Amino acid sequence: MNTSIDFAHCLKYLLSALGVSINRLSKALNVDGSLVNRWVNGKRIPSYDSNYIEAITQFLSANIKNSLQIQLINELFERVFGVDAETDCIEIKIKKVLFEAQGISLSNHKLHTKEAKKLLKYKKSMANPPFFNEVGSMSHDDxxxxxxxxxxxxxxxxxxxxxxxxxxxxxxxxxxxxxxxxxxxxxxxxxxxxxxxxxxxxxxxxxxxxxxxxxxxxxxxxxxxxxxxxxxxxxxxxxxxxxxxxxxxxxxxxxxxxxxxxxxxxxxxxxxxxxxxxxxxxxxxxxxxxxxxxxxxxxxxLIHYPADKEESFRNSLLESEAAIGNRFLFKNSFSIFTLPLQLYKKLLLKRNLSSQEMASALAFHQKCLEAFQTNIKIYEYKDIYTMDSLHYLVKNRQFYLWDPAGLYAVDLEREELVDFLQHLITLLKTYDHYSMAFVRKNTHLPGLGKNVSCVLKARHALIVEILGPAGTEPVRFSINEPMVLNSAEASFQKLWQQIAPVMKKKAEVIAWLQQESDLLKSAFYPNPDSQ
Incomplete structure (x- = not known):
């Protein structure tokens, strides 16, 4: 147990962590502000027979507004009682650290006689600057x-x-x-x-x-x-x-x-x-x-989206897609927004979803497609995929489908895969502002693994999803700070410029997709189920 924290430092820390002023606390306790000021400066300590600790605890616990403040209180509790201490509700933790700090300060106070205090005060006034509460000597390691x-x-x-x-x-x-x-x-x-x-x-x-x-x-x-x-x-x-x-x-x-x-x-x-x-x-x-x-x-x-905030993450993607502005995307598998609604519905039918889940997934996908098709007529949309994404799709005939139950690989029939490739070709031919490029995995994105997806809507949000090993939750977050978004857009632009022309020129990409589609139509690729 660390018992080195006194009441003044404990109260000062809690006020700072919760953003509470001395004036607000004094009004809540119905005491003069000078009394709270003396507590904070170590000049006074609440006595054992007072009810100030309970009153302070009730007021501070009522002013907790976010998880960062809870984290700061937990860190103070662990500092005082150790990481092995029994866990309590946050209000009890505040009360315990205040009582502990009160006891330490009162015990230290009793150690000094009046004569010792006078002598210490005289020595400080004569030889030392007026330190407020604690004096610590520098160690030989400093x-x-x-x-x-x-x-x-x-x-x-x-x-x-x-x-x-x-x-x-x-x-x-x-x-x-x-x-x-x-x-x-x-x-x-x-x-x-x-x-x-x-x-x-x-x-x-x-x-x-x-x-x-x-x-x-x-x-x-x-x-x-x-x-x-x-x-x-x-x-x-x-x-x-x-x-x-x-x-x-x-x-x-x-x-x-x-x-x-x-x-x-x-x-x-x-x-x-x-x-x-x-x-x-x-x-x-x-x-x-x-x-x-x-x-x-x-x-x-960073705005994090843990597993229990799946709906918030989906809504952030929809809001980003609906916002005006240019869009950049990097994925190791094709974006779900490239799936036409009817094909998406056919793939959903292969999943064991309830009618309510099916309706919710279709409604969400339709909204995304409407936003996608509206903005793509006006703004620059650039999708960057790894070459593995196309290789995997053609050879394994699986599309990573994101539905209310999570992310799953769904098998495609040969005809469904041909329809999808033709739809990509149609998008590229129809919309002058839509482009698609392919890069070797990790070639241009050092530090980002193959399971990273990024979508940037200029001046709106950067949304990142990082898939971990099987059985672990994905790391998902978004960034809305304008200057960071501006820098992210410049990074994407630089990445796009570095891609070889043969891998991003629209005519070349269309020709490649058409070639794969023709090979599938001619049954050149065997059915993976027959292997």
Whole structure:
């Protein structure tokens, strides 16, 4: 059990986590604001015979508004009582940590006699600056580091310590405000950094990034490329500051709770310096600062769609398809929007769906097709598929169908496959704004596996789905931040330009699809069931 947190720090942390001011708390308790201010500054402690703890608990628990606040309270509870403590409801957790912190502060208070307090006050006034509550000495491990190579080495060292720390639950907090971490490392070191973060997530560690979004297109593209390898799990948490270009101090922080802190800044052009701190009190201060800044000035960048939010994910796809603007898509299997309604209905009949599920799936697909066919007449639609998607479709005659029950491979008859290929050809011939290209898997998308699907509707949303191994839930999320969407569009445009003309020129693609269709009609490909 960690009993080092006193009442002042505990209350200050809870107020910051829930975004509650001293004034609001004092009004809710019907006390003078100066009393709450003294609690927060460690000058007063609620007595055991008062009912302030119960009243504070009721007010704070009523002000919980989101899952991030619950997570911050859970982290405080684990810090005080340990990860093995019995779980309670969130209100009981708040009450327990307040009572624990109250007991610690009152016990410490009794240790000081009036004479000792007078002597301490005199010594501080004569020799030391007026520290408010706690004074901690720096450890021999705390360093001031100068020079980019040395700072980069300290950064890797701190990551290595995190990898060696075996805990049931770990979290790392990193800022990306002013590109300090990028200044201090080359491409090889950044890849090593990515690998170490992936290894940490494989150990169950959560990686929390607080970003500053800017209008610098290249910076944002670099940022997207850096995070690609980290997006395959639900353990990456990205937040961005609500105010653009709000920080220009050139500082960034890397915080491993209970292990160490690297506070970096640029002293000269491309020359990094840092404070490397292992002092527990300093680490806790930096952690509280990061959490408070995230709570008050940031918002989540990723909107996650876990398995129990399947309908929300489907609706986000429909909203994206219906929104105006150009669209880019990358998939390892053909988009369901390329299926005509009648063929989609025939494939649904092969699934064991209830009449209600059938009606719901058809209604959703029809809405998507209507939005698709409306926008495709006006806006640029570019679909990028891996070559494996066509090879698999023709050889195995299976289409990955997304219905209310999930994602399934549905067998196609030879005639149905021919109809589908002909429909693709018709779409390409009919709509000048619709294009299709094929790439070798992972050739142009380093860091993204073959089971990644991305759809970008310009200025509206980027929606990503990452399928994991069999039996695991897919990772699904969307991004709506305008500058990130602008960077994602530039990345797609760059990818499109890099594709060989023979793999994206409309006449070439139509000829290829027609060739496969003709071979199927001539029964050149054997029936897979007969093999």
């Amino acid at each position: 360093k001031i580091i100068s020079g980019t190579p040395n700072v980069a080495a300290a950064f890797r060292h701190l990551l290595g310590l995190a990898l060696q720390t075996h805990k049931r639950r770990k979290a790392i907090y990193i800022t990306y405000f002013n590109d300090v971490f990028f200044y201090m490392s080359g491409e090889d070191e950044r890849r090593q950094f990515q690998t170490m973060l992936v290894d940490l997530m494989a150990q169950g560690c959560e990686i929390h990034y607080l970003l500053r979004i800017t209008h610098d297109l290249q910076r944002m593209m670099d940022l997207l490329n850096f995070f690609k390898p980290l997006l395959g799990t639900n353990q990456l948490y990205l937040y961005y500051l609500k105010s653009y270009d709000s920080l220009t101090l050139g500082k960034d922080y890397f915080i491993v709770p209970e292990t160490g802190v690297l506070s970096c800044f640029v002293a000269q052009a491309d020359k990094s310096c840092a404070l490397y701190l292992r002092n527990p009190l300093a680490i806790s201060f930096y952690e509280e600062y990061w959490l408070g800044l995230t709570q008050s000035s940031a918002t989540p960048l």
